[in-house]
Amino acid sequence: MGSTVGLRSSPRAWGCGWNVARLLCFAAICWVLGTQMEVGAWTYHYGNKSDYSWELARNFCRSFYTDLVAIQNQGEIVYLNKVLPRHRTYYWIGIRKINNVWTWVGTNKALTKEAENWANKEPNNKGKNQDCVEIYIKRDRDAGRWNDENCQKKKRALCYQASCQRSSCSQRGECVETIGNYSCDCYPGFYGPECEHVVRCKNLDPRPDCSHPLGEFSYNSTCKFQCQEGFELQGLDTLQCLASGNWTAAAPECTAVKCPALATLGRGQLNCTHWHGHFTYNSTCTFSCEMGFVRNGSETLACTALGQWTVRPPLCEAVKCPVLDSPGRGRLNCTHWHGDFTYNSTCAFSCETGFVRNGSETLECTALGQWTGHPPRCEAVKCPVLAASERGRLNCTHWHGDFTYNSTCAFSCETGFVRNGSETVECTALGQWTGHSPRCEAVKCPVLDSPGRGQLNCTHWHGDFTYNSTCAFSCETGFVRNGSETLECTALGQWTGRLPRCEAVKCPVLAASERGRLNCTHWHGDFTYNSTCAFSCETGFVRNGSETVECTALGQWTGHSPRCEAVKCPVLDSPGRGRLNCTHWHGDFTYNSTCAFSCEMGFVRNGSETLECTALGQWTGRLPRCEVMRCPKLRDLEPILMNCSHPLESFSYGSVCRFRCTQGYFLNGTSRVQCQPDGHWSDKMPACQEEAAPYFKQVLLYMGGGAVALVALLLTGMFIALLIKRLSNKEEEKTLLNPTSNLGAPGVFTNAAFDSNF
Template structure:
């Protein structure tokens, strides 16, 4: 209720502040100024939907006006001009409620300002408008369809997103804003968290904190812990509150206490204790010292542990026990026991059955050290002499007592291949001798061997000739080969492992006659075998190439290869001058059977026979014919003319060439030259001569000439003079004359524009020109280009200028470059470069080092596009077959290139416990093969195991018996437990991981006191805390037993029930009332036996009842709960208001009046203090603080 009143006062204050803001705002508007805090703006030039209006406000101001108080709606009605469709507000309906769009807060009831009959429930009318200067319901709200278009009104706020920190609310004020801090924060922007006093660790304790806003600041949560053996006294978790105070005082760490020990039960001994911290507290230790010959019933030292309990009950002193004695086989003993059986002072005497003998001392006594003065002696049977097996023989014995002792029976046998000579069985008698001697063994015999024809054999006889174990090896004479097994052995069955082999002559490879040849052989044994002799011959016209005779040697090969036959050769033919021939050669060139046909060049004729043939005698049937030239008719010169001839062969014959000429002043009429053709006629007739004329002259472009003609126009002696138009220059001689040769002494000169130097295309380049006058003259324009694969270096276009030079030089062409090649690893390349290195036309060929193979194309060429036709290939190492590790083995390889490739070197090893059988290292050669196979691995062996007394073992052998990896598990007979490790394993070193365990009687776990508030009494019919032990539990006053009061140790070595505990009796939980504080200590548990609570009242209240309550041993409080009664209370409250500077005097005056009004209002009401909830849930030891 108090909280609600505070909220109402804040809302009233807010309305007053807003109203004051409107007053100031109106004053500023009326004076032509602008508001210092938020300002209003509106737009009636464009109608907008509700969504469009909100977006326009966000783009141009802060947000749509929301009219949070009714006074604001009145102000808007005065401020805004009337508009037919009115104005949108920043309010819309969400589900069934209307909310402020900016904050998503529900519009409070006192802020609603609806027109009469509004809001209605029409569909889609979810947005709110305000009526401005309307005849009815002016300044009131109406819900409307959000898609209707209306005027827009916005405001611009002082509060920005970063005006205040996240720990504050930004509150608009007149002309400014203020940051209203959340509880626990301070500062202008509320960025600093309130600090609490730094915490210190209690003695024997520590703490850690979760700190949201910095060390020891608001909302820091700190939890305290005590060292081992200490417990928290007080509240373990503290919270830094908004008031700057911790929620509770720092707790203390108190040492754990153990119960005082009862010394009355200790007889035949004494107890000594040390207390490093406090009497009978954590880490206190007590030791029991027993008299000589006596020992404690449990460990002689007990400790007070970290939970305040002794590690065990106080032990008693009893006579030391010696190990239980067991009579030996075939023996017995009698004992006297002054205390208990087999305890300090017991004396025992041993004896043997008739026929057995004692081995050891007859009497033994249990000493004060708990051991026997001597071991129980054993009884053993009489022994016979040790037996030795005969050569190649062995025996197996059954020994009921010991080896070679009375009753031992032995049976002899011989090794395979041997036979007994004597009695097989013998027995050790009661007199200590054997019933028969050990028999001997002799080897079995095989049948006598005979050697085969052309063969012999040699034997080794370990025993007798041709007896078991004899090994014979056969061989043949030179030139003969064994047919059968060379070695044979006399087996244990008395027969040979194989027959004596036969000998046959060695064979040579079958001979084949050569082409055009044959041979004849003599064979003393078989065809083509040792001693065979063969003679070769050739057909007519052919000659032997090699040795004619060959013989099959004792090595099975021929003394010489079969010779070949080749055709007889004729002398080499040479063609005649101007002739040639073509031959057909059935065998070789110019050899037996070759036929040649001769012919002459065009214009020549054969002189002789055209065909000739190579005979079987090695000569030609005819000689090669000769060739002579054809003749043409004799020539005669014409009138006023003559001719001169050249004759390569004979006069006027094929190839003769004649040239005609005329006297001076005459000109040939016809062809000057004629030639004698291959057909024997001339290519043209002899020409005639006529007087010479000079060509008709034509004036050049832009020029003219004047002539004088002594004879005819343009005839011999005519003289002409040329000239050019103004601006052109003569190219040639100005004067010319018609000579006796019928030509002008000089050509008519031309008139040309000025010339530029002749252009020459660059290497691998060309140009094309446009010449308006002449080549390379004024106005000529040339464009250069390069051949495919070349690139211009310079300007492509140049022009001949009026001064006779070019605007730019002709560019050069250089070959396109390809990227620089890099040889691959283990590879190289060689390049031919017609231009530059790695340029157009360069061709490179790659190759690899030994042991590597190309992967890709060997050749690549730099193309006209400036790229390579193929990438440089890589070189990869030759691969060897993939290696597989042997069973229980592995290998490690160093691969300089790829796995299992040339150069890879692998070293094999065996798993731990295995040994290599073979070569450890192998290497991949350049041929792609390994130098050695992968070796195999076999397991290491451990010594043979023997089971212990009253025990046995079972083994699993993954490899062989008692070898690496063999695992043996021991077990005991019923009623015994293993003393040692159950499992042992044959290790990789060939040794067992542990010795086989012994078997002892089964114990139960030691029983200490069930709790520090109880006691236990145990009886042990056998050994302490073993099968049959019986324990009874009881609790101290103020505690009750939780669990079974009696436990028994069963035959499985377990107690019949879980250990019981002593729990404190519980008192009723305390419920504190308002204004009452309680602080409790709980040494044993919340509101349990020993809990003590202190009660206090707040200032202005008095305590009525007992100030301190404690929980008694009966589980009830010693008195009833006290209460707090109010003395007298006054409440004051004060609210501070900060004034805001206004532009005019009226603003401050209004604010002062408002401040006075607020003071009067708040003085009439109380100031409630709000309680703060803790940052965590219910605690084990709560302290209740309530404020009124």
């Protein structure tokens, strides 16, 4: 089907938009052209059976692997150019022109200028559907560079395979690539190796109306509470299960609705029944009155679910008779016992000189609310009845009855009309008026014209631009009227307002956001109808919102003002055996943030000391590692016996080696060395020297008896020295072999020596 290659990936440097976790990769054991090699990365694969068009090549990669490869950096290009076999048609990669933009198909992100890797004079844009991209492998020139090609041409497919899949982490967490596998960083409210479990909250009882999108009484469950009619909720009406496993608040309670307390009325009694507490929901109260008084209102009141009585409390009032007035040219004298014109009230009538009473002299209010007779009248002389003229009004003052003696009538015209004739006439003692009725004529107003950007529509009832003429003004789309919509000709010959103007609709004034710029075009005035404003951000910041807004005819912008937010880089963690110290100017791990790395004693940094977050959302270098310091490796060399302990790694910081010699040799030098933080051993390598007794025997035989005495003397001294040395070596050997020694557990002795560079 295909072959596989591997590559150790470094943090992205070309702005391809891939996750940093993917760039850190996972450890993979790959077969490269039949040879097994171990690398730390996702794996690369290529088809070695057939050539495909670009679409078929991508289908091949997505069927057996993840997708067509996305080239991350120059290091990968060098490696792929080295390990991939040369093929006459070269290889397809995962970039294509979409809507005239070169786009990475795996992430649907546009190719940035910084990430371009075109060969010389490419892309050449010959206009022959060259919308796909190949990579030159082992080409004489431009090796590893790109070339745009016709998508229907046949080439090898170059694919990659990742650990994380769409189904990873149950789609409830962030899938993070790890060495040889992946781990799940669960979203709030979820837990478990695959984020398969949901946090639960305590069950609510009695059960309210709930929705459980993720399981009964679990994270994001929402419960709504409501009370029966006549009861009200004490507490929140809606609770939600939080990611912490707690509800947003305690469960509420229902209490009966209260009505205002009632009091016993004067001249009456109150009798109440309470079911849920004094004057609460469903309480009923009955009212009654003393003899001689009647209830004004309902007999029974009930407290409703709204906390209100069904009606207002009644009153106990004395029986009333109709109110009496003094007759014209007459007088009224009354006595009231329980209120004006009530039960037992009495009234006496009299008339002025020249007027006579027509009716009873005295009336009394009975228990039935009726007077004992009809009220009398005092009548005067009458004049002929008058009527208002057309478009006029008649206002009369009648002192002794309609159109009677001393009645006066004033004539006026309706609004917008003026009188032509006498204003006032009076009824004389002879029953005649002092003058004739006048006429009413309409008032005129100034002629009006249409305003600019507007129209005028008038209605005339009594002649052009006269009283009651109305003129309506309207404006074109995008303009609003400044002034009255309608003017009317008043009775004073003036319009009800000034001639209006048509002004462009205004939108709220816009201002550039922090770290942003604003560029506007105004056609009818600042921030008015048809004005357009474009927003942009400073380097290192990206726009969150619309790029351009326009002021509509409704006085609203077509979108909200965007914000400029600092570009974010991937979050960094301290390396093992190391420390991370960061400075953030615009937010954690954002544009211009700098992070410095350092290692513990005995460890050295492998990588950049300082990283900086660039405007492209990338760090300026790769995340360093802290590696243990190593001392020169010790090698086997008889007759030295060596026992070493390695708490970290072989012959590294903290390693300790102890030495002794085999039988017949004594140790010349230190018996113990330790690897120090600077990568050097604490002392030089010792040596084993042969004991001297066998040597002196041969000398004696050669020299004869003449030298025996001298040799004996020398041997005696050397013997004593060797004996002391031997005893010292035996004590050291006991120490090395003793399990309870403070030098460490016993080990197997081997022949050893330092490397030649020790």
